[in-house]
Amino acid sequence: MTTHDDGPSRRKVLECMTWAGTGVLWTIAGGVPASLGIIDGALAEEPKGFTFLQISDSHMGFDKPANPNAKGTLEEAIARARTIPNRPAFMIHTGDISHLSKASEFDDAEKIISQARLDVHYVPGEHDIIDEDRGRLYMARYGRGTRGFGYYSFDANGVHFIGLVNVVDLKGGGLGYLGAEQLAWLENDLKGRSASQPIVVFAHIPLWTVYPEWGWGTDDGAQALGYLKRFGSVTVLNGHIHQVMQKVEGNVTFHTARSTAFPQPAPGTAPSPGPMKVADDKLRTLLGIADITFKQNEQRLAIVDTPLKS
Amino acid sequence: MLRMKLPTILVGVAVSVLWVAAPAQAEDITVTIDNFAFTPQNVTVKPGTKVTWINHDDIPHSVASGTQGLRSKALDTDQSFSFTFTTPGTFKYFCGLHPHMTGSIVVEGTTGSAAPQ
Ligand SMILES: [Cu+2]
Numbered sequence: 001m002t003t004h005d006d007g008p009s010r011r012k013v014l015e016c017m018t019w020a021g022t023g024v025l026w027t028i029a030g031g032v033p034a035s036l037g038i039i040d041g042a043l044a045e046e047p048k049g050f051t052f053l054q055i056s057d058s059h060m061g062f063d064k065p066a067n068p069n070a071k072g073t074l075e076e077a078i079a080r081a082r083t084i085p086n087r088p089a090f091m092i093h094t095g096d097i098s099h100l101s102k103a104s105e106f107d108d109a110e111k112i113i114s115q116a117r118l119d120v121h122y123v124p125g126e127h128d129i130i131d132e133d134r135g136r137l138y139m140a141r142y143g144r145g146t147r148g149f150g151y152y153s154f155d156a157n158g159v160h161f162i163g164l165v166n167v168v169d170l171k172g173g174g175l176g177y178l179g180a181e182q183l184a185w186l187e188n189d190l191k192g193r194s195a196s197q198p199i200v201v202f203a204h205i206p207l208w209t210v211y212p213e214w215g216w217g218t219d220d221g222a223q224a225l226g227y228l229k230r231f232g233s234v235t236v237l238n239g240h241i242h243q244v245m246q247k248v249e250g251n252v253t254f255h256t257a258r259s260t261a262f263p264q265p266a267p268g269t270a271p272s273p274g275p276m277k278v279a280d281d282k283l284r285t286l287l288g289i290a291d292i293t294f295k296q297n298e299q300r301l302a303i304v305d306t307p308l309k310s
Numbered sequence: 311m312l313r314m315k316l317p318t319i320l321v322g323v324a325v326s327v328l329w330v331a332a333p334a335q336a337e338d339i340t341v342t343i344d345n346f347a348f349t350p351q352n353v354t355v356k357p358g359t360k361v362t363w364i365n366h367d368d369i370p371h372s373v374a375s376g377t378q379g380l381r382s383k384a385l386d387t388d389q390s391f392s393f394t395f396t397t398p399g400t401f402k403y404f405c406g407l408h409p410h411m412t413g414s415i416v417v418e419g420t421t422g423s424a425a426p427q
Contacts, residue, residue: 130372130384170374170409171409172402172403173409212410215411271345272346272367274368
């Protein structure tokens with residue numbers, strides 16, 4: 001396990017954490033997020049708060065060498081979720097539920113994820129809308145009460161949650177894409193909200209530019225983030241890149257979750273972002289779930305990434 | 311008897327001339343998808359060329375474009391998609407799942423039917 005000396009600049013610490021890939025604890029004080037350092041495992045001694053879970057990129061149906069048993073590792077992730085002592089209020093799934101948008105893959109996901117006995121809020125990944133009718137299966141299962149291709153918002157414990165879709169109608173040469181209609185809806189959804197209300201935005205492809213050479217970003221993500229500028233606490237949760245990445249910019253904390261199915265390489269370290277084959281005993285250290293806690297009285301937000309095996 | 315046969319022979323000659331000319335004009339080509347890239351990325355072909363895309367990655371890709379018919383379903387590993395280009399022009403395409411993957415097919419020639427030899 002990587003350790004860090006005390007005292008480096010916050011940015012330096014964040015960069016290190018990006019690659020350390022364990023848990024990280026955040027404090028929000030006066031609107032400025034500050035890292036408290038890497039934590040190992042669950043939030044054992046922390047006061048209880050409002051907690052929710054993030055899982056991502058289950059890729060039901062994937063059976064290639066990088067992980068021939070994506071069902072098994074999703075089952076392990078859900079089993080892990082059930083052991084969290086401070087029971088999460090709900091789960092969000094940041095897309096790529098399935099590998100090929102097959103009904104049987106969505107069925108398998110449902111069967112396993114429902115074992116967590118939590119409400120699940122989904123957004124689609126690009127793998128979830130490649131059926132014949134381009135997303136009809138996804139919308140039939142997960143689209144109730146949503147707009148467009150599945151975007152929506154809801155409130156929980158004083159926090160405003162916004163699920164965005166940036167995998168539809170992608171443009172040649174481009175990255176993820178939200179589109180004018182969704183952006184107009186977002187602007188309107190945020191209108192009149194108090195700047196002190198914590199906001200959580202979740203979408204499949206990172207809304208910030210992680211690595212455009214591999215398509216890891218969203219063309220019109222900056223416009224969405226512009227609408228969020230005035231808020232004191234914004235957390236952006238994404239999937240797609242199958243590894244933990246963190247960044248803080250002003251009041252916005254960006255975070256990507258691990259996949260439960262297979263890891264992908266760090267930006268630029270491989271010829272392509274395709275599934276990364278690692279030694280069997282290493283695979284589970286690169287898959288996992290994220291556990292996000294708001295400690296409202298302390299204006300505190302914590303994200304803990306838990307691998308399937310440490 | 312003789313009068314009946316003559317037109318048949320003429321038709322036969324005409325057909326075989328066209329049939330012989332076709333392969334010289336358009337050789338089918340394959341574009342492979344490896345490591346999130348179309349290879350060759352840009353190709354120039356003769357009208358009538360059938361282009362086949364085959365996906366060698368562990369991740370599905372697709373062929374998407376603004377051209378009528380030049381749009382595949384998601385291609386899983388080793389699946390392929392073919393499209394025959396008949397009209398001269400430049401046809402840009404991309405992967406519908408990973409749009410940073412782009413390519414183009416340039417179809418040579420004038421718009422007339424008499425292609426230069
Ligand atoms: Cu692709």
